[in-house]
Amino acid sequence: MIQEQLRSALAAAATAEGLTAPDEIGLEQPANRDHGDWSSNLALATSKQAGTNPRELAGRLVANLESQNIAHVEGIDIAGPGFINFRLTNSWLHDVLTHVVETGVENFGANTANAGKTINVEFVSANPTGPLHAGHGRGAVFGDALAALLEWTGYEVTRECYLNDRGVQMQTFADSLSARKAGNEPADGGYMGQYIIDWAGEMPDDADPLEWGYARALQDQKDTLAALGIEFDVWFSERSLVENGAIETALETLKERGAIYDDDGATWLRSTEFGDDKDRVLVKADGSYTYLTPDIAYHHDKFGRAEELVNVWGADHHGYIPRMKAAMEMLGNDRDKLDVQVTQMVRLMRGGEEVKMGKRAGNIVELSDLTEEVGADATRFTYLLQSIDSQQTFDLALAVSQAKDNPVFFTQYAHARIRAVQNRAAEAGAERVPLKQADLSLLTHEREIELLRVLFGGPEMVEVAARERAPHRVVGWVRQLAAAVHSFYQHKDCYVIGDNVSPELTQARLWLIEAARIGLAATLNRLGVSAPDSMWSDEAEAAMSEGE
């Protein structure tokens, strides 16, 4: 690709000047087009080494670069403190179009940087004692999109959900169901939601409340997740850790390593020795485990199944990270291979007013209600709009609006518009010729070039987004591509078919929009959002054709 060409040319120029170029020569696409298509800081980075000022060094480097006659380069300037700016002919972007079409929707943006590596992404992991709420939704969609993003870079990904299916909260849940079944209020600290009453009503008389309730809650969560297109490869039961002795084994191992001690009748983990701010109880004075203990065994188990682990946790669990990392280190795992992604809170708004109440669960809004109200596509896309590091305001009214201030609509509409043009071309008899026969050099309009420029950035976006564990970057990019599509589509000089458009130009533009469509569809697919061929609902379409 173009970067490699430019980098090797820069490296050669540096060598000719007797300089040692940095391992990674700085090269970027300046935001400001006046600064050329590509810009390098090589002279700035090596001027000290050269013992001269950056601009003078840049002058010598440019003289050398010009003598190299680099492909696609039509001019090299020196700017500012000593940047070397390359101006390129459009031909380099025409190569991009070909490349995009060749990779197709399946492989657009994909790379193999992590091929052969296994990674386990654990997310949701909500107690199986009730429905998922809107807060879970953010972690659920983030985790699923992150998993897809990691697959995009070659990882073999396991999507996993941990089930806290033993312990006191399960008993509390069962007791609450029993109480409601008997027509009583749950005891203090019990589950008070309306769903407990509903479920108690469904529960057969002879059912074991704990087992029946567990199955009921789990099914509810699975249905909610399925409606969002989320499926797990592994549902990992905490009970299995008791049954196979993994918890006892982990405790034994920690004991052998001197990582635990007894005090006050309880067993403590020396987590302060590995970065925690206090030691943690593993076995309480009454002999039962704390929440942490099975979880340690669980994470240790995951390390046996994947090279790298990612956990998606809510902000309320951030304090839990140091003790888990400490425990993993004490069990001989690489703490840096456990990456915990923390999602900040979500506020739900509807037309400027905060939404706090759900239909069934009372003081929480259920994820299933949210999905039903705004649809799976808008739910996913909206959750993914922002970095998980920022608190989010999720506006339900905006998510369903059919206007460009709704990013979901704006982006999907770009895909539908391309389909509309392609259909119109087909109706007009403009059959797309094979790519090799199309004259892409006709694509010179500013809007066309901008589209190609954005498409070029796709693969790098994927690299960065995966490295940063940041699906929201994918969303940002696809919105940018959608904007470029709308801008191209709208421009009077950029019609794909028309009396003023030569058949050759029509062909080039048909391929251009197909490339853009590939970029949109590939990216939306990875985000788990559909790339529709039409924005009209079936009913609206039916109504229209009846009206004709």
Next chain:
RNA sequence: GUCUCCGUAGCUCAGUGGAAGAGCGCCUGGCUUCGAACCAGGAAGUCGUAGGUUCAACUCCUACCGGGGACUCCA
């Protein structure tokens, strides 16, 4: 008090040490020939404050200010 996330345009938020961004809102313009749920242009910034590192800091480091969250032998 400790930990953590956030602080960038009026609002909601992007921003990978390199030359300040998007959408909304506001102002202006664009469908009597195409494809206006859209597009184009404009106004709007002490990047919380103060230091430090660097040729270069919104970005890294330190301290402070303001806001959210977490700090159980709960889960």
